[in-house]
């Protein structure tokens with residue numbers, strides 16, 4: 001539904017150049033909720049603004065619903081009309097709502113419909129229908145100043161849906177809201193995604209947002225996408241930074257001569273009693289050092305850091321057992337769990353690398 005290829009944006013101001021996007025390839029499938037995360041300055045806002053051509057990329061292409069927007073942007077006087085039309089099918093929701101305070105809630109939702117040239121009667125019908133969809137039918141005549149932050153964002157979402165978009169772009173739409181309101185807005189976005197088959201591309205700096213509603217995610221750093229995939233794929237990727245941030249597990253080994261293993265559960269494996277099976281099969285005591293379980297896209301997933309008695313060489317078979325159960329298993333290198341007291345001869349290091357594959 002959304003594809004960017006080699007998307008690059010270089011800002012030039014006062015003789016300085018800033019490369020905000022550096023060859024971004026993004027693939028968002030139809031009907032999915034896709035989250036882009038990254039630290040401040042990573043290029044997230046620039047990316048989302050380039051997707052609907054609010055910002056013109058320096059190079060690369062943006063295709064939305066099969067239409068190359070970058071080609072539309074460059075073709076003479078009629079180009080803008082084509083781009084405006086294409087853009088009307090891409091809704092956008094903003095962090096600070098961007099509502100007009102002098103207009104009623106209904107008139108705010110009607111604004112894009114005025115631009116699309118709908119008659120007064122049609123505008124009114126559509127706006128009321130959209131306000132009903134976002135749970136604000138009773139606030140049509142209120143002004144934005146009379147609404148809570150969550151209600152204002154619902155108006156913003158209703159307005160974004162006015163052009164019957166296939167795609168909704170959300171730029172930190174819950175960052176200005178408290179946790180409970182955030183949850184209700186995320187739920188609304190999820191409901192709209194499912195009811196209307198809406199594809200949602202959102203940018204956020206909150207991992208909880210990704211955990212709550214995203215099917216897929218990408219991590220941006222320095223204008224590049226450094227990791228991307230479905231949440232399940234990311235969890236199954238050894239060393240994935242996104243997976244570790246989504247399910248952070250801590251915990252230090254209780255002493256030397258212990259093997260620390262990070263186990264990722266997802267899919268069917270998440271519901272199997274693997275830890276007790278492991279303990280019974282090999283007659284070993286297992287300590288849980290840390291764990292984070294949650295439901296992502298309706299499926300239980302999580303990570304657990306466990307400690308097995310003995311060094312890695314003595315645990316090769318139990319670790320193999322965990323892998324056979326379909327679990328993602330990573331053996332923590334000695335240094336990472338601060339077990340500096342554990343001597344680490346070269347052959348064991350080689351095994352650790354093998355074990356961490």
Ligand SMILES: Nc1ncnc2c1ncn2[C@@H]1O[C@H](COP(=O)(O)OP(=O)(O)OP(=O)(O)O)[C@@H](O)[C@H]1O
Nearest residue numbers: 011013018020038039040041042043044045046047
């Ligand atoms: N209009 C502009 N002119 C010059 N530089 C810009 C402009 N907009 C963004 N930048 C620079 O581009 C880089 C990426 O900015 P961008 O706002 O896309 O990052 P971000 O990941 O969205 O950050 P944040 O989470 O803080 O909004 C930054 O170095 C920023 O200073």
